[in-house]
Amino acid sequence: MGNYKSRPTLSCADELKKKISESYSFFRSKAIEDLRPRDSEWSELQLACSHCDTAKVQELLTEENIDERTDTGLTILHIACISGGEALSISGDLDCVQALLEDDVDVNQPGNSDLTALHIAALCGHAEITSYLLEKGANNSAGDAVKFSPLHIACNFGHDKVAEILLRHNVDVNISGGVGDRPLHLACAKGFLRITQLLLEGNSQRKADVNVKDDEGHRPIHFCCKSGHLGILQYLLEENADPHVVNIYGDTPLHLACYNNKLEIVRQLVTRTGTESLVKENIFSETPLHCACTCGKSLELIKLILDQPSVNINYQGKDKHTALHSACFHGHIRVVQFLLENGADMNLVASVSDQNGGSEKREEQTALMWAYEKGHDMIVTLLKHHKRPQDESACGDYSQPGGDGSYVSVPSPMGKLRSMTKEKIDVLQLRAMLPHHFQMQLSEIEFQEPIGSGSFGKVYRGKCRGKMVAIKQYRANSFGTKSDVEMFCREVAILSKLNSPYVISFVGACIDDPSQFAIVTEYVSGGAxxxxxxxxxxxxxxxxxxxxxxxxxxxxxxxxxxxxxxxxxxxxxxxxxxxxxxxxxxxxxxxxxxxxxxxxxxxxxxxxxxxxxxxxxxxxxxxxxxxxxxxxxxxxxxxxxxxxxxxxxxxxxxxxxxxxxxxxxxxxxxxxxxxxxxxxxxxxxxxxxxxxxxxxxxxxxxxxxxPTVLMLSVSGINNSFSLSASLPAVIRDHSAESDGRNTPPLAGHVTALRTQWEMEANRNSGDELRRRLPFPQLDKNGYVSDPLSTLRISILPSDAIRGRSQTPPS
Known part of the structure; x- marks a missing residue:
């Protein structure tokens, strides 16, 4: 694929799977928390279900309340199923579930995030309830918001008894989730061997496919190797899993094991499956040796790979970068030293496309350039002074043969010099076009406290030429960081052309010394x-x-x-x-x-x-x-x-x-x-x-x-003058009353608002403050389900709204 340099550690599907796993764990703990009795919020029927009071449930259940649910989306059947979860150790829940279903409660009624009662039973690991729900017609293939079936959930949380019951009821063992993930993928990723065995043994209808793939081409063996589950790997190999299969990124299971530092997995794969994967490249031009050096956490792992006859320490991928390039780029100095001591050639060059301006021109770069580009100074020094046995006779202008010098012939980084030349030209052009009154010295600026930071450096509040300003100061470095210089020159050029009350006002820039680059703009006191x-x-x-x-x-x-x-x-x-x-x-x-x-x-x-x-x-x-x-x-x-x-x-x-x-x-x-x-x-x-x-x-x-907004404005203004008509109520404190209409306005200055809110918070205990804060209800995507809570009425007087000067800044 070329221009590798930084392989993404997580793919989009990985991110989604991680978030799904976190969400289910959160839901499980939140559901248990939701079961705490809330006399003021829950109906008698809901409380009876949460206490597993079967007699009371039968007494209270009517056609009118059979479908009622809590503010968090729990139906009465959900409540009964959660109450019986192993985490709560409450008995009598099965009777309650039976009572509800005998009175015609819909067994497949979805709740929050489209979770059915069967999903809940699988989540809590309640085997008896799972079995009863299935007997009563629960849909074992129902998908929740991320298309997870109850079998997915049982496999994700390791509830083998629930998984076994679902399989006995002929659930589709290869059912697909939202990104093509199957129950077998989850079981292998989490290391649940018993569930993996159940899935591969299957049921009377079907067995799990040991080589089934998700939307990114990952097979179960990819997941177990990435997570390091040795027992599952051995079992999958016995079941004829393909050990050399690749995903859409070209990664074999061995690649993923090396990226994630799973030494025993690598040892098992190399021993049992041969060396075929050792010479395979993924789309990032990386073999398993490259992967181990990218990870850089285990010299033992790297040594294990290098000990294999088919592995060459100086192997160059499609883009010609070596394992030494990878270690240099990621800053693993111990790995760099180990590779050098074992014969890595620092003079080999990678062929990287110059993407600046869309050019397809390719630039040859040594491992030293990759370390230099990322600012790994110790590695640069190590490479420049490393003395190999074959270089005993090498000497330079400042060393004598047989002396202490250890000169090594390192190719001149011409590509970097070209970049430096271009950057100097950019700065010279900027100095020529920038009006003189925008050019300033760092000595003119009084720095105060930092108010922000980024990859470029830091942002400070300060004073300059008699006014409050914001100073964006770039990192102190000389020419060589191409993106910083380009960004600085371009930003100054753009800011100097702007003249509008709706964009930040430019004051000037320090452009003489690249180690002191700074951009000065107006200070906007309200913050972001x-x-x-x-x-x-x-x-x-x-x-x-x-x-x-x-x-x-x-x-x-x-x-x-x-x-x-x-x-x-x-x-x-x-x-x-x-x-x-x-x-x-x-x-x-x-x-x-x-x-x-x-x-x-x-x-x-x-x-x-x-x-x-x-x-x-x-x-x-x-x-x-x-x-x-x-x-x-x-x-x-x-x-x-x-x-x-x-x-x-x-x-x-x-x-x-x-x-x-x-x-x-x-x-x-x-x-x-x-x-x-x-x-x-x-x-x-x-x-x-x-x-x-x-x-x-x-x-x-x-x-x-x-008319609607104006009507709300009138209502808000009637209340906003109870403190002082001269103080605009732009933004209201969260600790105000929930309807937002009986609280006097705060001062319009945002800094004053922040101070007053913090003082109010300090006067209240944490518990009291939480009780006063409006508690938002979340929908299935994690958003507030009552957006009205964000639209409280506290209106800015119309003269203040119109009072902003339309005069362009000088």
Whole structure:
């Protein structure tokens, strides 16, 4: 595949499987927690089911309450099944389940996340209830929200008795989950040997396929080798599992064992299955030796592989990188030294494509260059001074033959020199085009406390030329870090062209010394929208949300309609800053670039994955300003819902869900209809179907001025002046009363709000504060099921909303 350098440790399917496993474990503990009696919240019937009081259940059960469920989505049959779980050690539950089913409770009624009673019984490991539910017609093939059947769940949690009962009732032993994962995959990944044996023995209908594959081509043997379950590996091999089969990434079981440092698995595979896999490359041009050096945790594992006759320490993959390249890139100095001592050739070169500007030109790079690129200084030093036996006679200008010098002939890194030359040219061009009043010295800046950080360096609050500013200071290094220099030059060039009240105002930049690069912008005191929504958990009134949404849309419309349009490429709630009056500005142009033509080759996957447009995530280099519209739509949803998009997933998994499964965040019934339509068009999978910001703005303005919002505004204003008419109630504290209308407004300054909220929190004990906080109910995807809880009314007075200056910054 070329240009390997950093193999992803987890694939998208791995991320999803990990999240599913975590979710089920959480559900199990949460379900048990939910069974604690709640006299004020649960009905008598629900409480009777939770106490397994069969007589009381029979007395209370009627046609009217037979289908009732708790706020968390538990039906009365779910409650009875959980109450009998082994984790609670409560008896009498089977009688309760029998009583409910005899009174015609639907045995297949789904609850939260589409879990049926049979799923619950499998989750809790209750064999007797499982058997009875099946006798009463429970659907043993029903899928939950991730298409897991009860057999999947039994295999995931290791309940072999439940699995055995399900198999006796002729469940489909090869039933597929959401990403093609079968029960056998789960059992092998978790190391449940007894369940693995049951599945492969099968039932009267069918046996599990020992070589069945999921959507990424993983077989059961891949999972057991990756997890290190030796007993299961031995059993699978006895059942004729193919030990040399590959997944879609070209990984054999041996590759995965080496990537995950499973020494005994590797030993067993090499001993029992031969050396065929030892010379196979995956799509990242890696053999098992490369994989072991990428992992870098075990010299014993590397030695075991090198001891095999078919293994060459200097083997070069399709892109010509060696095991030494892999160890250097990942910074494993002990591995590098071991390889060098055992004959690794540091002069071999990898052939890596130069992806800058879409060029297909290939550059030859030694292992030293790979270590240098990643900043592994100790490895660079080791390579430069390593003395091999055949180099005894080598000497340089500053060493004499037979002396102490140990000169080694290392090829000059010409590719790196070319990059350095280009970076110097970039900086010279920047100095020539940047107006003089934007050029400043570091001595002009007074640094105060740090307020943020990133891969580039740190962001500080400070003072410069008599005003409060934010200083983005890059890491102190000389030329050589190509991406940092490019990003700095491009960001300064873009900021110097901007002049709008809706984007961050540029003050200047330090561009003389590459070790002191810094960008100075206005200081926006309200902080990031992300912080207010997800860290401070502020409740923002609906009109203020729309004001912010309009401000961001105005900023993006300005960027997209400049004479030379700018595509932001990293629009998210981290990069939307709020003023103390509740207005928003678009910030952070580190990933942005000028658009010269529609044919431009663009960088792959810039920006934050959680807000990334599908066409960018799928490695496309031809995308347009409509990618910003997609990101904006997710920000708009986030602002209205008060939740992080796909909060239950990691960023990469969230991006994969949107790109490959066309999944989008759920739209609440409380969202204004015009905005619902706007969201659906804005996050369309087809960029051409997305509106531009000129057509987005009228929709938002109409919503902001709609009778409904105005009515809510009047109601909010009537309450907001009980403290002081001069203090705008932009954002309300979470510790206020749940209806949000009987609490005086807080000061409009966001910093003051944060201080006052923290003081309030300190005055209350943790338990008391939790009781006062509105407890959100979650839907099957982990989102708040009552979005009204994020739309409390505390309105900014209209003169304050309009009071923001429209004068462009100087």
């Amino acid at each position: 929208l992300y912080s207010l929504l997800h860290e401070q958990k502020r409740l923002i009134d609906i009109q203020s949300k729309l004001v912010m949404a309009i401000d961001v849309a105005m900023g993006m419309d300005y960027l997209h309609n400049l004479p030379q349009p700018i595509i932001h490429r990293d629009l998210n709630s981290h990069n939307i800053l709020l003023t103390e009056t509740g207005h928003a500005v678009v910030a952070d142009f580190g990933e942005s670039r000028f658009l010269r033509s529609a044919e431009d080759n663009m960088t792959k996957q810039p920006g934050n994955l959680r807000w990334m447009a599908p066409e960018i995530f799928t490695q496309c280099t031809k995308y347009s300003i409509k990618a910003d519209v997609f990101s904006y739509s997710l920000c708009l949803w986030e602002l209205l819902a008060g939740e992080l998009p796909f909060a239950h997933l990691k960023p990469a998994a969230a991006a994969a869900e949107m790109a490959y499964h066309s999944t989008r965040p759920p739209i609440a019934v409380t969202f204004p209809k015009p905005i619902v339509s706007l969201l659906q068009r804005g996050w369309s999978a087809n960029p051409e179907d997305r509106p531009d910001f000129k057509s987005i703005l009228p929709v938002l303005e109409e919503c902001k001025n709609s």
